Amino acid sequence: MLLQWTHQAKTHQILLDCGFSERELIQRLGMRGLSIEALDAILITHEHGDHLGKAPSIAARHGVELWSTFGTLRPVLIAQAKSAMPLRHRRLRAGESQDLFGMQIEAVAVPHDASEPVQFIFNLARDKALPLRLGVLTDLGHASAHVIARFKGLDALVVEANHDVQLLEQSGYPASLKKRVGGDWGHLSNDQSAALLQAIDAASLSCVIAAHLSRQNNHPDRVRSTMHQRLGHAFAQRLIIADQHEGFDWQLADKKAG
Numbered sequence: 001m002l003l004q005w006t007h008q009a010k011t012h013q014i015l016l017d018c019g020f021s022e023r024e025l026i027q028r029l030g031m032r033g034l035s036i037e038a039l040d041a042i043l044i045t046h047e048h049g050d051h052l053g054k055a056p057s058i059a060a061r062h063g064v065e066l067w068s069t070f071g072t073l074r075p076v077l078i079a080q081a082k083s084a085m086p087l088r089h090r091r092l093r094a095g096e097s098q099d100l101f102g103m104q105i106e107a108v109a110v111p112h113d114a115s116e117p118v119q120f121i122f123n124l125a126r127d128k129a130l131p132l133r134l135g136v137l138t139d140l141g142h143a144s145a146h147v148i149a150r151f152k153g154l155d156a157l158v159v160e161a162n163h164d165v166q167l168l169e170q171s172g173y174p175a176s177l178k179k180r181v182g183g184d185w186g187h188l189s190n191d192q193s194a195a196l197l198q199a200i201d202a203a204s205l206s207c208v209i210a211a212h213l214s215r216q217n218n219h220p221d222r223v224r225s226t227m228h229q230r231l232g233h234a235f236a237q238r239l240i241i242a243d244q245h246e247g248f249d250w251q252l253a254d255k256k257a258g
Contacts, residue, residue, distance in 0.1 A: 001016040001017065001211075002016075003015075003016065003134070004250075005102070005103060005124055007102035007103070008101075008102070010101070012040045012100070012101045012103070013034060013038055013039050013040060014039065014040055014100065015039050015042045016045070016136060017044060017045055017052075017053075017055075017138075018042055018044070018052070018053045018054070018055035018058065019050035019051050019052065019053040020053055020054075021054060022054055022058050037062055037063070040065070041065040041066070042065070042067065043120065044068040044072055045072075045117060045119055045120070045138065046112060046115070046116075046117035047072045047114055047115060051138075056073065056087055059087060060086050060088075063086075063088065064088070065089070065090055067089075067090045069091065069094070069107070069116035070091055071114075071115035072114070072115060072117070077089065094109035095109070102124065103122055103123070103124050104124075105121075105122055105123075106120065106122075106123065108120065108121060108146075108150050109146065110144070110147055111141045111142055111144055111184060111185055112140050112141055113141070113185040113186065117139065117140075119135075119136055119140065120135070121133060121135050122134040122135075122136075132155050132156075133153060133154045134154065134155065134158075135151045135154045135156070136157075136158045137159045137196075138160045139187065139212065140187070141183055141184045141186045141187065143195065143196040143199065154200070154205055155205060155207075156206055156209075157197075157202060157207075158242075159193055159196065159197065160187060160193060161218065161226075161241075162181070162186075162188055162189065162213065162214050163181060163182070163187060163189050163190070163213075163214045163217035163218050164190050164217060164219070165182065165191065167214075167216070167219075168181060168182055168189075168214075171216055173217075187212070187214075190218065190226040191226060191230075193210065193223075193226075194226050194227055194230035194231060195230070197231060198231065202231070203232070207251050208238075209240040209241070209242055209248055210227075210241045210242065211242040211248075212242075215244055220241045223241055224236050227239055
């Protein structure tokens, strides 16, 4: 996910997770008219391959800061101490915020089967009276009370809708993997995602994007049907569902008085 904003007449970009090759990253950024060097930072939620990927070597090669918790990059940081890899790492701690060119970035601890996983809330105070708050929740096994409390009062949200329970049960996954994915430290089902959205009053958000859909265990129609049942027709119709290959288009964040 790419986040772009303007601060003091200059445009800034951060990349959230980097689970693909450098070649594919160059291609994807090029489609947006950007290069890796244009990134101000790469933020990593946790160490699983589809999120961390080759981010450490890419960041080191191009001189881009890599932000993560210590647990996420522990093996990499230990290896770095024994080598000459010029990795610029900024340590994140759950519950703390970091400032990057006017953007406040809060790391939020989440229940997921990784070493020290976090998700993020981005707060852009373009107008002190009307700050913009974007939440990203792409990997968590359940919506804890802490997550619900922190992700209330958003203007926009990217949220995981990983699997449909019935499709997961009927899939060819081994029983152990089904248990992991559907467990409290795995991934959100469509129903869990809908319940989370209800708990944080997401019907009032200007933009909600469902992401991290499983190719085998979910389908956009199932996501939209669940959201229709739980949050109503109007919400389901305006819900954006990220494509596995194309992601989603730029979404303009705008907040007006009233």
